[in-house]
Amino acid sequence: MTRLAYYNENDPYLCDWLRNLIRAELIPPGDVDDRDIRSVSAADVRGYAQCHFFAGIGGFAYAARLAGWPDDVPLWTGGFPCQPFSVAGRQRAQADDRHLWPELHRLIAQARPALFLGENVTGLIPLGLDGVLADLEGEGYAGRAIVVPACAVNAPHRRDRVWIVGRRLAHRADAERRAHGAGGDNTDRPDAGREEADHRTGSGGANGLANGHGERRREARRLCGRATQWPAGGGEGGVEHPARERRGEGRAEPGLRQRQHAAAPGAGSMGNTDDAGPQGCIERWQRAGEWDAWAAGRTLAGRRIPEPGIRLLAHGIPGRIPRLRAAGNAIVPQVAAEILRALRP
Template identity: 40%
Template sequence: MASYYNEIDPYAAQWLRNLIAENLIAPGDVDERSIADVQPSDLAGYVQCHFFAGIGGWSLALRLAGWADDRPVWTGSCPCQPFSAAGSRKGTADARHLWPQFERLIRQCSPSIVFGEQVTSTDGREWLAGVRADLEALDYAVGAADLCAAGVASPHARQRLYWVADTDGRHAGTEGLQRGREHGQRAQDHQDFEGMGNAESEPLRRSRQPWEPSITIECDDGYRRVGPTTLAMAHGIPNRMGRLRGYGNAIVPQVAAEVIGAYLEARAA
C-alpha cells in the first residue's frame, strides 16, 4: 500500500521521489501542495501519511525501528521557524505556524498513531503544550521526550522535542518514551547510514557507528565536527545550498527511531 508525502518545497519533493525510486523510504506519492489545501478525501487509501515530509526522515526512522511500510501511522514535523530561538519568534502569529492545519486533518481523519517533532526552546515547549491540549481534546494520549542527536553518537547536538499521540491511552506516555533516553543504541545496530540509510535495516556489530568517521573543521566561531561528506560551503561545489537546505530542515532519523522503538516497547508491555 502506498504512503503519502506532503512537502511544499519542490527541491525536497524531488529528493523524496528519488529516495522512493531507490526504495530508501516507503513507496508512495508526493504532494507538493500546501497542507492548507489538503482535504481528508485526498488521503483516502494511504496507509502512512507524512506531512512536512522534508527528505523522508520519518519514513526512514520507521523502517529503522522495524515499523513495516504497510503499518498505519501519521507523522509531521511542523515548521520550527516560528518557535526557534534563531528565528523572528513570531510564534502562533507566524504564517508558518501550521499546526492548526495538521490538527484539522488529524481531527477529521482520526489516525490511530501520530508522531511529531519540534525545536527545543521555550517557545517550542509552549507550542508542544498547546499541541498536547488539542490532541487530548480529541481523545489522544500524548507522550513526549527532549532528545538530542548526540544521544545516538552523532557529532552534533540538534536537540529536539519528539512526541507521539495514540488513541489508546495504554499505549502512549512519557514513561515509555523515556526509555529512548536510557538505552539510545537501537539506531546504531543497523547497516550503512550513508546517504539516507539502508532500507533493509540489517544488523551490524556495535563497533560500527553511522557517524564514523567524522572530521573537525575550523569555523569563525570555533571548531565543529561534521560528517566527511558535509564540507563547509565553498565556490564550485554543485548543489551545495540545496543539500544544506535539505539537511537543515531534516530530523535525525536515528533519534526518531529511538522514539518509535520506545513506543513499540511500551505498547508491547
C-alpha cells in the first residue's frame, strides 16, 4: 500500500508547523519524522510516494500542490543545508559538519526514487555542484542544474538559488518499454534484446550512461525537461547568466539603456505603480502574484530594485525569531512549482 508523504525535519518548531499545514490540507497528508537525517534509512521511507527531506515549512510539498502534482506520484525533494556554501556560513563546504548532501545521496542511492528536486544557494556552484551532479550520475540519474531567482516569479526580492533535478534513467526506460508493450510484445522487435542490454548496462543506445558521442547529455536534457527550458550554462537561465546580466553582457545597447533608465508610466521613484504604498504592493503580490515595481525596469548595477517596506523585523510578532529563521531557510514555492510543472508526468 502506497502512503502519501514523508517529511523529515529535526527542528521541533518546524515539525509542529508541518503538522499544522497537514491539518489545514495545504500540503499532502503524511508523517512527520523529527529525527536527524543521519538516523534515517531507506527502509524508513519505503512505501511513501513523496519524500521531503529538510522539509522546513513544507515549501516543496506546497509547490507540488501549486504545480498540480498528484499526491500519489513519486517525488523526492531536499533543500539540503546551505550554510556550508553560504557567505553567512563561512563557505567551508565539505569541511563543515552541516554538509549533509552525502546523507541525502546515501538515501537516494539506497531507495532509488524516480525523481529528485533539490535547492541550494548559488555558492554551491563553485564549491560542490559538480560533486552533487556526479553523485547523481553515478547512481544512474540524468542530472541538471539551473539558477532561478525569486524575482523570476515576481517575488519582491532577487534570491538567486540553484535548482537541481535528477531523473532516474532506468525508471524512464522501464516506462517507455511498458508503453511499447501495450501495443504488442516488444520481444518481437529485432532490436529489443539489444535495447534491453543497453538499459541494463548503460553501455550504449539513446539512454546509455557511458556514450562518448554526446548522447548522454542529450538524453539528460530530454528527461529533465525540454531543451529550451534547460539551456547551457552561458545562456539565459544558465548558472553563468546572473553575472553576465549584472555586467550587461549579451544585450543590445538600446535595450540595456532602456532597462537602466526607463520607467513605466505612472511609476514612482522606485517603480511603485499604485497608490497603496509598499505594503499594498506586497499584499498584491501575495494575492495575485504581481509585483508592480518590476514593471518600471529600474535597476542598480543590473539588479531590480524592489519597493522597501517588508517589515520582517517589526516588534510584537509572536514567535518572531523562530519564524524569521524558518522563513530564511525556506524556498520560494512558486519557483519550485514552475520547475515541477515542466517535469509533471
